[in-house]
Amino acid sequence: MEVTDVNIRLACDRICLPAVSENEVQKLFTPGEDIPTCAGFMRGHGTYTEGEDLKASVAGVKEQVNKLISIKPLKSRYNGEIGDVVVGRVVEVQQKRWKIDTNARLESVLLLSSVNLPGGELRRRSSEDEKMMRKYLQEGDLISAEVMNVYQDGALSLHTRSLKYGKLSQGVLVKVFPSLIMRRKNHFHSLPNGAAVILGNNGFVWICPASGLEHQEDSGSAGGFIQDLEKEVPKADREVIARLKNCILALANSKMMLYDTSIIYAFEESMKFTITELLLPDVMVDVANLTQHRLHLDIAD
Amino acid sequence: MADILLSEAEKTFILHGVRDNVRNDGRSCSEFRPIELELGLVENANGSARVRLANTDVLVAVKCEIDNPPSNFPDEGKLDFFVDCSANATPQFEGKGGEQLAVELAALMSRAYQTRESFNLSTLSIIKGMKCWKLCIDVLILECGGSLIDAISMGTKAALADTKIPKVSVIGSDEGTLELELADEADGREEPLDWHHAPCLVTLNKLEDSLLVDASAEEEACCAAALIVGVSPNKKITTTSIPGHGSFLADSKIFARALNLAVDVGVKLNTALEAAIKKHQTLKPPPRGFLD
Numbered sequence: 001m002e003v004t005d006v007n008i009r010l011a012c013d014r015i016c017l018p019a020v021s022e023n024e025v026q027k028l029f030t031p032g033e034d035i036p037t038c039a040g041f042m043r044g045h046g047t048y049t050e051g052e053d054l055k056a057s058v059a060g061v062k063e064q065v066n067k068l069i070s071i072k073p074l075k076s077r078y079n080g081e082i083g084d085v086v087v088g089r090v091v092e093v094q095q096k097r098w099k100i101d102t103n104a105r106l107e108s109v110l111l112l113s114s115v116n117l118p119g120g121e122l123r124r125r126s127s128e129d130e131k132m133m134r135k136y137l138q139e140g141d142l143i144s145a146e147v148m149n150v151y152q153d154g155a156l157s158l159h160t161r162s163l164k165y166g167k168l169s170q171g172v173l174v175k176v177f178p179s180l181i182m183r184r185k186n187h188f189h190s191l192p193n194g195a196a197v198i199l200g201n202n203g204f205v206w207i208c209p210a211s212g213l214e215h216q217e218d219s220g221s222a223g224g225f226i227q228d229l230e231k232e233v234p235k236a237d238r239e240v241i242a243r244l245k246n247c248i249l250a251l252a253n254s255k256m257m258l259y260d261t262s263i264i265y266a267f268e269e270s271m272k273f274t275i276t277e278l279l280l281p282d283v284m285v286d287v288a289n290l291t292q293h294r295l296h297l298d299i300a301d
Numbered sequence: 302m303a304d305i306l307l308s309e310a311e312k313t314f315i316l317h318g319v320r321d322n323v324r325n326d327g328r329s330c331s332e333f334r335p336i337e338l339e340l341g342l343v344e345n346a347n348g349s350a351r352v353r354l355a356n357t358d359v360l361v362a363v364k365c366e367i368d369n370p371p372s373n374f375p376d377e378g379k380l381d382f383f384v385d386c387s388a389n390a391t392p393q394f395e396g397k398g399g400e401q402l403a404v405e406l407a408a409l410m411s412r413a414y415q416t417r418e419s420f421n422l423s424t425l426s427i428i429k430g431m432k433c434w435k436l437c438i439d440v441l442i443l444e445c446g447g448s449l450i451d452a453i454s455m456g457t458k459a460a461l462a463d464t465k466i467p468k469v470s471v472i473g474s475d476e477g478t479l480e481l482e483l484a485d486e487a488d489g490r491e492e493p494l495d496w497h498h499a500p501c502l503v504t505l506n507k508l509e510d511s512l513l514v515d516a517s518a519e520e521e522a523c524c525a526a527a528l529i530v531g532v533s534p535n536k537k538i539t540t541t542s543i544p545g546h547g548s549f550l551a552d553s554k555i556f557a558r559a560l561n562l563a564v565d566v567g568v569k570l571n572t573a574l575e576a577a578i579k580k581h582q583t584l585k586p587p588p589r590g591f592l593d
Contacts, residue, residue, distance in 0.1 A: 009337050011337055011589040012581075141310075229313045233318075242326055279326060
């Protein structure tokens with residue numbers, strides 16, 4: 001087996017981010033910093049008062065709605081909203097429910113009553129089903145789901161009562177900041193390059209071969225719980241998925257929003273590099289810059 | 302290492318990818334991820350280095366202490382490895398969670414440095430049989446993203462390269478106890494160590510019949526067995542270890558192949574590391590640290 005050279009760079013060559021800036025740079029508040037206020041302001045999220053002063057409790061940008069002043073954190077865990085598409089991992093099987101890790105502060109729940117079991121919509125859930133729960137979803141399994149409800153304490157309740165949701169089969173999970181996922185009408189995309197992505201609002205991005213998602217829709221009667229572990233993904237598809245993964249990480253590294261167009265552009269711009277070159281930080285910034293440039297051209301047109 | 306959950310389908314995807322020699326991030330089986338190195342970023346240590354291997358982040362600091370030499374080797378100094386698994390890396394390390402892993406890693410490192418060929422301990426002697434230097438090598442694990450021991454060994458070698466030992470002179474003796482004087486740091490009378498033969502440790506993960514170099518945390522979760530080989534720049538193996546429950550010995554062919562591959566990779570790693578250290582020592586850039 002041929003051994004390739006190892007690439008070791010020095011920290012002094014590290015590129016200062018962000019090389020990419022969307023529009024004018026907003027002022028960043030650091031925790032403990034004074035926030036300029038108006039008379040009779042109201043204290044919002046991410047702030048606290050010390051004496052007369054209002055101070056930031058998180059690092060982020062200021063948001064003001066009339067007299068309500070809040071700081072929107074740059075990095076945070078996922079704050080769910082009803083209707084969001086999420087990708088999550090089963091961490092525990094409990095009585096009539098699964099606990100799902102969705103990158104939120106609390107573990108989300110998926111109730112047995114909010115999944116489609118094999119045999120159609122109107123099937124009654126018996127105690128047999130409760131015993132069979134681990135057969136449908138076990139610890140470690142990945143699912144796509146929709147946020148059904150947000151509880152008082154901020155925990156999310158999910159549902160998979162649609163054919164597009166359910167257990168995910170072969171593919172790669174990429175984790176990015178939730179704030180980088182642009183909210184769109186559709187978060188399931190079949191890309192022209194033969195891969196499909198699910199951009200979970202919670203920052204979990206699922207990349208799989210295009211057949212992976214179609215297959216899910218066909219499997220209606222099985223309720224989206226089947227996995228094909230025998231099928232081998234062809235090498236060409238695998239390379240596309242690897243390239244896509246590196247492109248998404250490149251965009252996320254430059255703090256660029258992720259949505260279908262930006263991902264497709266980044267993929268196309270990355271073609272002049274090999275897949276492994278895309279792991280190098282300077283190439284990552286390059287791809288992000290090129291993508292940014294193309295997105296700007298689109299807006300100009 | 303730190304356990305992570307993976308679904309069966311993800312494992313299958315990784316497994317088939319390795320068969321095709323296309324890993325999840327597009328690397329081939331024998332490729333390393335890009336590495337970032339920084340030297341001398343801990344001011345109050347005699348030498349320090351930070352290694353970032355994709356998501357694995359390790360900080361190594363070397364401190365010198367004056368100690369008594371071991372009685373069986375009176376003209377040698379001592380090396381003392383200590384690994385700290387920070388709970389920043391993964392919540393599993395909280396409290397005593399990382400202790401076992403830390404002890405294993407420290408033992409592995411001191412085994413790799415045990416042979417006189419990888420590190421000449423006699424350079425640490427001050428007065429034969431009476432005083433010697435003890436190098437305390439402290440490793441702090443900041444992030445775990447696979448191939449932890451590889452990053453630690455690189456960091457250790459780089460930190461040793463960065464270490465300068467102050468000169469000592471004897472100013473008098475009083476009934477068997479010596480009075481020593483350390484040269485001021487300002488004098489610049491500090492001596493670099495002989496680090497060039499220090500080994501780099503290479504982990505090879507076995508997945509079916511394939512051998513993976515520099516596995517990510519996800520890949521490590523799929524692999525049945527791992528082989529850790531310490532390789533010095535002159536192609537010598539200083540230690541081997543098979544951590545965990547998996548076995549490499551069921552098939553002698555694969556074991557021989559693994560050792561050969563490890564030596565090849567280890568030599569490349571040593572060369573690249575040495576080049577990076579040299580570059581740093583000629584450039585002498587100001588420390589970048591952790592911000593930005």
